Amino acid sequence: MFKNTWFCLAICFVFLTAIFVGCSDDDDADDKKIAEVLVQGSAINGANGVIFDSQDQLHIASVIGRSITVMDRETGEIIDVLGTDTGVDCPDDLIFAPDGTLYWTSFLTGEVGRLDTDGTVKKQFVGPGVNPITISDDGRLFAALDFLGDGLYELDPNLEEAPRLIIQQLGFLNAFDFGPDGLLYGPIWTQKHVVRIDVDAEQPTVEVVADGFELCSAVKFNSQGELHVADQKAGSVYRVDVNTGEKTLVGSGLHKTDNLAFDSSDRLFVSSADDGYIGEVLSDGTGKTVYAGGMVFFGGITYQSNSLFVADLFNLREVDPQTGEELSVATSYLGVPGITTSMTVASDGENMIVTSWFARAVQVWNHSDTQVVEQYFDFGIPLNAIRFQEDLIVVDLITTSLIRADGQNPEVRTTIADLTLPVGMAADEHNLWVSDWGTGEIFQVIQADSVLTDPLVLASNLLNPEGMTLGSDGELFVVEVGADRVVSIDLESGAITPVVEELDLGSEAVPGMPSSWIFNDITLSPDGTLYVTGDRGKVLYKIK
Incomplete structure (x- = not known):
């Protein structure tokens, strides 16, 4: 027992x-x-992955909180909480499919969950430490293991076929996103740099895009195809030129930044697993508190x-x-x-x-x-x-x-x-x-x-x-x-x-x-x- x-x-x-x-x-x-x-x-037991739905409502994953919190990005008001009673447990990251289907990774139980628009929940075991998750432009689903495992997988969006291992022993590939070029971009936690991977290559390899971060934890592209990187230890977000690796600081003083998300207007928001903080990164590089945490x-x-x-x-x-x-x-x-x-x-x-x-x-x-x-x-x-x-x-x-x-x-x-x-x-x-x-x-x-x-x-x-x-x-x-x-x-x-x-x-x-x-x-x-x-x-x- x-x-x-x-x-x-x-x-x-x-x-x-x-x-x-x-x-x-x-x-x-x-x-x-x-x-x-x-x-x-904090009402949120640590804010991990974040993503906006089609209505620009911010969805916040919380491993320790065992829930997904839905928040108004303007007021910080908590609109809804999806917890264990809805089938959600220990979510670390999350992503919406174009049809509104919600996927999340359950870090401690090793499962990927799927919540259909009709409320149906389905889960599939991938492995301990399943952490980042994203969907490619052509609707393919990808997840990776961090800290309790180490590998990148492609999953059946229906969570029926067995996960396909793409590459392992990466050094913990964290929160990732597909770029306009169709390549997968993400931070390597243990190596302080951002890489890209061709998930369709016969023998996928890892190419370094930018380095010199203190401890990069997540990446996201905005609607203009610009790569943004969260540096957790620095509490900062950088814009990175994927061709040259040049970094431009776009926000600092953002707590211990865990993840980031863009709304439909390309407004940038960040989360902190340490205290449940949610902030918006303003054009002058400062952070506006949406939810203070604790x-x-x-x-x-x-x-x-x-x-x-x-x-x-x-x-x-x-x-x-x-x-x-x-x-x-x-x-x-x-x-x-x-x-x-x-x-x-x-x-x-x-x-x-x-x-x-x-x-x-x-x-x-x-x-x-x-x-x-x-x-x-x-x-x-x-x-x-x-x-x-x-x-x-x-x-x-x-x-x-x-x-x-x-x-x-x-x-x-x-x-x-x-x-x-x-x-x-x-x-x-x-x-x-x-x-x-x-x-x-x-x-x-x-x-x-x-x-x-x-x-x-x-x-x-x-x-x-x-x-x-x-x-x-x-x-x-x-x-x-x-x-x-x-x-x-x-x-x-x-x-x-x-x-x-x-x-x-x-x-x-x-x-x-x-x-x-x-x-x-x-x-x-x-x-x-x-x-x-x-x-x-x-x-x-x-x-x-």
Whole structure:
């Protein structure tokens, strides 16, 4: 149930509000806890591929959001959302056929989907990491694999015949488009240049058109046949002469640009997977915000140096615990050295420990120096990691166990507990506890410095417990995702007391991905304030 061959992954604010959303069951009003929204995230969980329909409505793919958002390009108003209830899941890119049929790639499930104008949905498996998709002028359908695979394919538009492999091991051919010459143009992610390919050649080859980009992510032609390239790391868009390779900057300051699209009037719009931003590139090269976006992931959280640090997938964000204002950000780029795609974060002295099951990485990160101090890619599929005494404790999904790596020699490792689906951890100087998402139990694994042969059940009958943090009065605070609440567990008796309820937690996992999906976490500040991430509501709660 919790182990899947899909996990052989190769690397993989808009408004501040104060909304009362829940309280404890205590009859004494003075003891009730109040949860307010400190940070409200983007309605779009990261904007990936973008395309306009025949009515100039912008369609926005979102892998993490598992949906396609339809937006008014003038106002930023969300007109419609096509989600899993319509058959859409994890879309990374999308394209319309002339008759209005919509195709999309499902990055995590490996499928290409087709939505006919009558609402009929059909899907075909292509391969893990299926990413860019486009249609040639003569109606042929093409897609490619990135990050979890590497190859260019031609697909049957009816999604009936098996995909035809054209060329592989390209270095991740990303969002592409056909030019007026009938050749396919696209960026090679790992090589920082744009290429063209004759898809009908007997032995297709790759020809470099332009290079010198920082990290090009997408290309599109406008109606005049001019090639435009998005440079994600530079946050810029360039116009490229396909004959000479000469680049002309047409827009900058465009967030971490993921993709781009032209409307029927050749107005240029860009998207950002980091924060759900949608912007229009104006004639003077500036960006006009159509949709501001915000946080998109709401994973692990820790309190350190009077700040909150939130694992927001492509960003580790430092947040002011009083105002919710973003103070700093450490940004990751897929396949590029530096901080990984952060899914959990834990304090580690002057450093922090960041984990990513997508990248299969555990890192020790120094935020002040913006440096990776240590990193490990051999912990199977790490769901979480913390420091205990001098050692590193890692939750591995493949073995569903807790692994203890020696602090002096991390290659020396021992398994300290085998559970069903361990996720959250909390520890003091001598004891360590873990939540089991699968069984709904909280186990003590280490007691008085000793590893317990049989982990001690502290509490049971919880619904999908995830993040945990120790309180100051002999209690353990636990995010009970399946019940949309935070509970307090007495460390002596195991008694469970609701702290705050009716939270917006726990999005459903993508098939084949970890059942815990996005880690809903909790941390405690010195003044006793609790902070909780809620991925379904796209919120950071402050509980006091």
